[in-house]
Amino acid sequence: MGCEMTANLRVRIGVDVGGTFTDLVLVDDRRGVIYTGKQLTTHQDPSQAICEGIARIVRESGLTIDQVDGIVHGTTLVTNTLIERNGSRVGLVTTKGFRDVLEVGHEMRYDLYDLFMEKPEPLVPRPLRLTVTERMSAKGEVLEPLDEEEVLAAARQLVEAGVDAIAVSFLNAFANPSHETRAAELIAGAYPDIPVTTSVGVAPEIREYERTCTAAANAYVLPQMRRYIKVLRQKLQDLGFRGTLSVMLSNGGTAALGVAEDAPIQMIESGPAAGAISGAHYAGLSDTDHAVAFDMGGTTAKMCLIEKGQPEHSQTFEAGRVRRFRQGSGIPLKVPVIDLIEIGAGGGSIARLDRMGLLKVGPDSASSEPGPVCYRKGGENPTVTDADLMLGYLSPEYFLGGELELDTGAVEAALKRKLADDAGLETIESAAGIHAVVNNNMAAATRRYIAEKGRDPRKYTLIATGGAGPVHAYGLAKELKISRLIIPFGAGVSSALGFLLAAPAVNDVRSQIVLLDQATPEVAAGLYGQMRENAVAQLTAAGANRHEVTMKSSVDIRYRGQGFDIEVELPGDFLEADFRAGLKARFEEKYELLFGRHITDVPIEIVSWRLTASCPRPEIKLQFEGRQIDRREARKGTRRVHFGQSGFVEAQVYNRYGLTAGTTFKGPAVIEERESTAVVGPDATVSVDQHLNLIVDIQDTRGDLV
Amino acid sequence: MSDVFDPISLEIYWSRLISIADESAAALLRTAFSTVVRESNDFTTVLMDADCNCLSENTAGIPSFVGMLPSAVRSFLQHIPREEWRPGDCIITNDPEIGSGHLPDITMAAPIFYKDRLVGFSGSIAHLPDIGGAGWAGDCRELVEEGLRLMPVKFISEGRENTYVTQLLRHNVRAPDQVIGDIYAQVSAQRVCAAGVRQFLEDTGMDDLVLLSAELRARAEAAMRKAIVALPDGSWTSSVRADGFDADETFINCRLTIRGSDLEIDFEGTSPQINRGINSVLKYTTAYATYPIKCALDPESPRNEGSFQPVSVKAPVGSILNPIFPAPVAARQLTGHLLTGAIYGCLAQVVPELVVAESGSAPTLRTVFGGRTRDGQAFNQVLFASGGLGASSRMDGYGCTAFPSNTGAGSIEVLESVSPLLVRHKELAQDSGGAGRFRGGLGQDVVLDIQSDSPVNISLLSDRHKYPPQGLLGGRPGSKSIVALSDGTRLHPKSRSVLQPGETLHIHFPGGGGFGPPADRDPAAIKRDIEFGYVSQDAAEKLYGVRNDR
Secondary structure: OOHHHHHHOOEEEEEEEOOOEEEEEEEEOOOOEEEEEEEEOOOOOHHHHHHHHHHHHHHHOOOOHHHOOEEEEEEOHHHHHHHHOOOOOEEEEEEOOOOOHHHHOOOOOOOOOOOOOOOOOOOOOHHHEEEEOOEEOOOOOEEEOOOHHHHHHHHHHHHHOOOOEEEEEOOOOOOOOHHHHHHHHHHHHHOOOOOEEEHHHHOOOOOHHHHHHHHHHHHHHHHHHHHHHHHHHHHHHHHOOOOEEEEEOOOOOEEEHHHHHHOHHHHOOHHHHHHHHHHHHHHHHOOOOEEEEEEEOOOOEEEEEEEOOEEOEEEEEEEOOOOOOOOOOOEEEEEEEEOEEEEOOOOOEEEEEOOOOOEEEEEEEOOOOOOOHHHOOOOOOOEHHHHHHHOOOOOOOOEHHHOEOOOHHHHHHHHHHHHHHHHOOOHHHHHHHHHHHHHHHHHHHHHHHHHOOOOOHHHOEEEEEOOOHHHHHHHHHHHOOOOEEEEOOOHHHHHHHHHHHOOEEEEEEEEEEEEHHHOOHHHHHHHHHHHHHHHHHHHHHOOOOHHHOEEEEEEEEEEOOOOOOEEEEOOOOOOOOOOHHHHHHHHHHHHHHHHOOOOOOOOEEEEEEEEEEEOOOOOOOOOHHHOOOOOOOOEEEEEEEEEOOOEEEEEEEEEHHHOOOOOEEEOOEEEEOOOOEEEEOOOEEEEEOOOOOEEEEEOOOOOOOO | OOOOOOHHHHHHHHHHHHHHHHHHHHHHHHHOOOHHHHOOOOEEEEEEEOOOOEEEEOOOOOHHHHHHHHHHHHHHHHHOOHHHOOOOOEEEEOOOOOOOOOOOEEEEEEEEEEOOEEEEEEEEEEEOOOOOOOOOOOOOOOHHHHOOOOOOEEEEEOOEEOHHHHHHHHOOOOOHHHHHHHHHHHHHHHHHHHHHHHHHHHHHOOOOOHHHHHHHHHHHHHHHHHHHHOOOOEEEEEEEEEEEEOOEEEEEEEEEEEEOOEEEEEOOOOOEOOOOOOOOOHHHHHHHHHHHHHHHHOOOOOOOHHHHOOEEEEOOOOEOOEOOOOOOOOOOHHHHOOHHHHHHHHHOOOOHHHOEOOOOOOOOOEEEEEEEOOOOOEEEEEEOOOOOOOOEOOOOOOOOOOOOOOOOOOOHHHHHHHOOEEEEEEEEOOOOOOOOOEOOOOOEEEEEEEOOOOOEEEEEEOOOOOOOOOOEOOOOOOOOOEEEEOOOOEOOOOOEEEEOOOOEEEEEEOOOOOEOOHHHOOHHHHHHHHHOOOOOHHHHHHHHOOOOOO
16 A cells, blocks of 8 residues: 555555454545444454454445455564464574573563562573674674674574574674675575574664564564465455555554565554554544543553654564563563553453552453453452442443443442452442552553653643543543543544554664764765665555655764663754754753753764654544444433542433534533443533544543542 | 551552652663663662651662662751751762762752652662772772762752862762763752652642651551561571682671561671771661562562561671771672572571572672773773572572672673773573572673773672582582683782783673572473583583483
8 A cells, every 4th residue: 555545545444453353444435434343353363353354344334345445454463472472483693602692681680579580581592592603893893704604504503403483683783784684695595485584674773682682573473474464365365355455563654565574573563553543643633732642441551642643653662571561571672663651451450459458450450251240251350340330430231332231239249358348448439449549550650651751741632542441531631630531433443443544654773873063964864875765665665656755864862971862853954954053952952851951061972863754644534424323312311420539429321322513511421332431520521523522621630539 | 557548549649659769760760871870770769758768769779779768868967957958959978878888879869848848858879980089999998099978968059050069079080971960860860759749749638748658668567577477486597608808708697586577687796897898888788688588578568668667687896797987898799799698598497488599690790991992082881790590499590680789781782882892702601500409590701802902990899709609408509700811810809900902801700509409400401401501411410410311
């Protein structure tokens, strides 16, 4: 799918293969309609659910498969493979003397007090890590030439040991990749069936541990991804699909299928990235400059800052944490990702009292099996969803549109037995406590995330999606002193929708330290020439038209000797005009914003040079009228809902499908739709905008806690 | 416990306070200049109430720093009376007795005012890249040789820099830009912490932290007492031998006594202080004596001042664990890190399942390099790397993992980019882990070339050259430290030396001790050790009686 083609595309399908469900969204631009679908994920062969889902959604939309122009696809396969450790047998070829980079890691303990903490196993076990003679200096000079015989011997030994993929990672290769490239050529020449990943090919940046991890992780997931894509491509062809199949990347862009075949590690966060893109879309619809996209599901909550309609990017991601959500317990990767945080707070998060008698919620989750107590599927531990039911946030009769009846009595008994009695609380207090603690966990994480960027949460708008997002958004907003909340229509499918809102994009980077004084347009041209050519080639290969590609260049820049660099954008004409003074001013401005001061007598240096090349985002007019809108009376009666500051109050219950644009009403109110329920307190005013999104204004932004 | 806070509000408040300490640490890390802080994590941030009780600490700090900040701030108040603390002040010291036990660490505290009242203190400690004098060296005979000493003084007074202090530092240290930059990183951390606390008080409607602090300390104390009372009453002793300095070998005698919910650690009989920099001031001794107790008995509860109410630590005046001022102390970690082994030696006799054998990373083995790069730039770099973790009753020790300290290893690529050091080799060291039912974690070998045009100064801060990390319950010891030139010449383990251009240095970081008799080791684990090269065929035969059937 290319840029110029985008405008002409009429029918596109987004497919998000998740752990439980495969979500689908079909957008038909010509008729201005959207269809959504859900299919249970088929873990043995995910393409089965995809194809069934596609066939069904095409049928429901009254189209035929040959009318579908494009399919954008994302999957949790990559991230799950790293969590479950069921990837390929990988061999690593590395510099002599550095066999154990993957195993030694940072040499730190991520838990200061746990003597028995679990550390992640290296992705490549020691017998499959072989070394060869070669050496680059930190400046990229060849200190010892590559011993090609040793490369071939190592490859032979690895192939005989049964590896499915090989990673090559040499010390200082970021400064000069020629040895890695040559080694990869040699191995590919001798063993054409074994895919080879070079460290610079996936992460051309300084720091051997992170770069080697990224290469190893890519090799680890690559054979499965290739097999999977091959099957998918064939099945879609058999189905009669003649359009373009592309993939969603972690950087929030889409790419041709080839990227997934060579660098599948770039897909590791495709689902969350799509969610962020869709958050950016809603921020744009409502002209919101500063937004927090908040997505809360069954197990996790994700928060992503959206500034002027754009999510921010980060270059690091920790995969496969052995202790869920614990920083440092996973494998650090250098990959371009949308900058977001994910914490263990969801509807299924379990509440308990800890050793000190304090109420803890999550990160353990009852997930879908056995699920919360109220599902009556064997769950015994009270969860967030159970608390939400007790507090009147959820309806016992209208959960998932009435498909699942919830058992309030069982919840009351479980709360009493597991929490309230031991804590000396009333049952309802313990339920309110669970709701408050999970909101606080999310607020603390969000506050920290925003504070690390030197910003103030109060000026943000919260955009809530996911099944549990609209239930908790009001409380979370109050904790963060956020006064406006947007709850999009059809919040449950927002991630799959993001696939269709994303545009093709390529990120590239060169690590080369240059003093700012010496950073002339000529120096920059030397670094960017190749990157720009590659980017355009990749995007045109994906069908883009050259002149539609926009290039954004930025540098990681710091005071010489300082560990932390700041990403600052380069001016548009940096290849022609002297940009040093302007860049210095922008760096100092950003530095002050972050740290309250800047330094005058230390030289400034550029560490990395980054490029983002992208196509314009496709414009989609979301007209949910295409869905079945229920035109019955919007008011469904009232029910008692508990709020921290006021206790139980009588709240008006609305049917979301009956709310038309322009409607306004005051809280306390509950707005029910099939996949989620929005709850707002007495100090809230709700208005329905032209896109049928709920705009909630909160008067009293004092924390709701306790 | 009070009726003021229920389990819900307390959880919310406490996690918020921890979050504030973490935000403060993030600010410090991001603005720090030196590799010591930025690559190896050698710093800590703590939030305290108005009585200097620790309320929260950053999540991955340095155990000793966490333990020492509160009493440091109490000492600050003796030097600068409470009434003289103003909003916007930042007070610093590097005095070993007041601060963290040696000169290279700057201890900083700032008052937190809310509604015109002093409600708490933010504190931080960070290891500076240099503090003048001999640099970071263990061989000085006097404290004054070890560097510049600042008694508590306002570095920032009501928001304005005390330029006299800045100039004093700038003209007495080797890397002034880095040093001042790192101190300012601490200033940033204090501001972030104070802002967080004020917001917290505003949100919760509290006027101060007094009641909350009392409740949190009571809870932490109760959790620790509950853990101690679960152990039988009794008294156990152990002893750890160390290299000391030249002929002055040192040893630590430890008696651990449990009575009800109280635990006492007494180092009576420990070596007298010596006139070289391996003396550990009592504060540092206490921090590293209490930390392993928390790990073994109550690892889950968030830590605060209350956690250590039930634990008392004694050390004889004039011993290496409680020296008389002004003893040299620069390498006090070489003694302090050994306390874990002494304490676990006692606990292993009663609750072996809760402890680990001695680690090769205790004490840390540090090499400090200084000189000029080929293009004439001054450089000063510490090679951060660790030996292996001791084995336990449930698992082998991890290779190359810091304990009891928690300093990380930097990137070799980064080290090479800022120094004339070329690292030839950095790999796990075969046969370095002590044999046992569970094997000690492997240490590592590092080989590096000096590629400068001029000589490079090196300061070694190491131990375990004579006495390796011991195993527990029949587990064998790990390997010993080695630091040698290519011709086999050993460098002095605790002194400064000069390396000529082109010389090659070999450093062996010891493996950890084993746990349980080697004869009890699972044959499958031995087979895997051989296959992975952790244990050689020869050693497997010798230590485990495995026949060579290859």
